[in-house]
Amino acid sequence: MGTEQTSGHRLREFVTNSEQSTPTSSKSKTSPRLVTFGGNARYLSDTFTSAIGRISASLTAKFTMLIGIFVALPFILYGQLAEADRQTRTLLADSIKHGSWLIAQSLTPVLGQAGELSNPAIGTILNKFAQDGTVLQLMFHPNSGRRPGSFYFVASAPPIPTQGTAAQLDDLAQHGILKSLGDSCTGREPLEFRYAQQNSTKELLTSVVPIESQSGCWALVSTHNGSEFLSTSLSEPYWQTRGVRIAAAVYIAFAGLAILVAESVRRALRHFRSVAREIRQGGSSKATFYSRNIVPELASVAGDFDHLVYDLRRAAADIRETAEENAHAIKTPLATIRSALESIKRVVDSSDQRSRRAVCLIESSLSRLTVLVSASQRLGNDTANFIEAPKLSINLTMLIIDVLQNTRDFALEKNINLIHRLAVDVHVLASRGILEVIVENILDNAISFAKDRDIIMVTLSKSDDRIDLCIDDQGPGIDPRNINHVFERYVSHRPSFTPNGVINSDAEEPCHAGLGLWIVRRHVEGLGGEVTATNLVQGGLRVRVTLPPNASHI
Incomplete structure (x- = not known):
């Protein structure tokens, strides 16, 4: 060979x-030797549709998509919310600027009538408007007798002790506010600033409003404590606000819970797959779906799988047993018939062609029947092996x-x-x-x-x-x-x-x-x-x- x-x-x-x-x-x-363009297009379309169907049905693909959504969604929402917050901050800043301008308009008649800087009406008006964390400071620059850019600290609301005035002025000078007061008077336009005090308490300098009078230029400095604006992020970046942090914590908690649920189901299915592989490769493996299940809601499904495996094994055993019993039950009478046929062949006269042809036909049929019985027995065993063989x-x-x-x-x-x-x-x-x-x-x-x-x-x-x-x-x-x-x-x-x-x-x-x-x-x-x-x-x-x-x- x-x-x-x-x-x-x-x-x-x-x-x-x-x-x-x-x-x-x-x-x-x-x-076929030739595949038409239409056939190729149809094949590609069917292949693409089948691939999309498999991907959409895949738990791993859905799990990956879920993670992608949870990762991408904060960036998408944050951009939208940050833009809305920016618009809110702009409106609030305009509102504060307008409020400072109204306070300045209320002070204008008093400042125009003031014969001296210690007019008590000034403090009364400032105290009336110093609410909700607003700090008002009034500065004065005379038309003559002082160098340009120099201001008197006249009053504040809430009041500042005399010994604290120097520190307050130093703080304003350190952040460039005093220099800006002169610019405000020169340009006749309100200015906006943001700065922090030396004690690290955040304050927002919303505006410096100039007030013209015959004796000189008054500057109203309107300052707001940052703690009053935590909800609007005026005093800090939007992502550092309390609301965003709480929302992020809740979002992360829900995202983690959703991913945990999806992963638990995925793990349960992996356990099912490992049991199925053991049963398939091990034949008579004692592994059960119920014992490997980790999700209580899938316990009934695991039990059904175990019953199915048991039924298949029992069916395989029944098929093998039935094949053996049927073969034995049929081969015994066939052997008896063949033995009797041998006796008949010996007594049939060689000249009796008709009888000899009948005997040959019976013998041929017996041989074929014996082959069919053996084939049927082997078929039953092969079927049982196909079901339960590893x-x-x-x-x-x-x-x-x-x-x-x-x-x-x-x-x-x-x-x-x-x-x-x-x-x-x-x-x-x-x-x-x-x-x-x-x-x-x-x-x-x-x-x-x-x-x-x-x-x-x-x-x-x-x-x-x-x-x-x-x-x-x-x-x-x-x-x-x-x-x-x-x-x-x-x-x-x-x-x-x-x-x-x-x-x-x-x-x-x-x-x-x-x-x-x-x-x-x-x-x-x-x-x-x-x-x-x-x-x-x-x-x-x-x-x-x-x-x-x-x-x-x-």
Whole structure:
């Protein structure tokens, strides 16, 4: 037997021309040679729609989106709220400026009549307007006798002790307020400032309003304590205000709670996934969904999953037990009939052709019935194994080599050459027994159709989106009228060969029950794949098994 192996994932086909010679159904099909632009557009549209659907249904995507919203929302809202606060500050500053101007207008008649700087009416008026944290200070610059920019400190409300006047003037001078008083009188325009006292108490100098009189220029300094404006952020940046801090704390608390809830659900689902993987890979794993659940609201769901797993395991055991019992119950009377038939064959006269044909027909039917019973028993066991057998990472490359080694003697007896071209280290997450059944049944089917010195080619390749296993033979192929039914149950169109290698269409081997390829299709579809049969142009049949990439995750 000749063998050949390569290490590349992308391999040349043994048969160079594999065009389909007959129409095929969904069970036997080939890809078209030309895809129209409309077909490409439709495919891209379907792919895009499918991707969007998967993303929108993904809990991880929603969790990421939730975090993104919680991160982006403060920046969006802060910009809007800061703009609203800026407008509020502008309106409030204008209001304070206007209030200072009104106070100045109230003082103008008194200041114009004042014969001296100690007029008691000045203090009375200042005290009347010094409310809600407002500090009023009145300065005077005479028209003559003093250098430009020098002012007298006349009065304040609330009153400042005499010993504190010097400190107050030093504070005003340090922050450039005294210099600005002269500018205010010169420009005849109100000025606005903000400064902090030496004791670190924040104050907001809202305006310096000039008041003209015959004797000189009066300047009304209106100052507000910053604590009175915490709610408007006039005395500090907006993000440092109490309201913003409280809102930020509440927002962070709610965001953390929402993320915690989402993460707890996500963790619970991860635990469910780990249990499902253990059950799938471990077969009889004792792990349960209920014991791994961390969310009380999902306890009933976890219990339902556990009951489902129990029912599947019980069904698998029942299927296996029923298959064994039925096989035993049927094989016993079959053995009795076969034994009795041997006695009948001995007493039938060789010249009685009619009786001998009847005996041969009964014997052939018994053989076929025995094969059907054995196949049914194996089918039941395979079904049970498919349900409860552990799904492990199987090296499909090495498994195919092992199957070819086990088949070598049988192939040599029929003088059949087995050649393989296998990609290295192709792994599939499945039961080893299921994969062996798939490869063995296809290979047995190819060998049963092969003639002397025929070649059977086994090719395994792997790409990003699928795994392909192709087994090509040089047999007679399948009648185009029957190719659509080749994977159906109990379908067998199997000619035998004369000693000269000529097909004898009238003979049919009783040892084939028509279940081999049907079992292959069922197992492949159970793994999420597809199996197809195609007649080769130069003669023979190709059976292709295609597995999706998710079946190859390690």
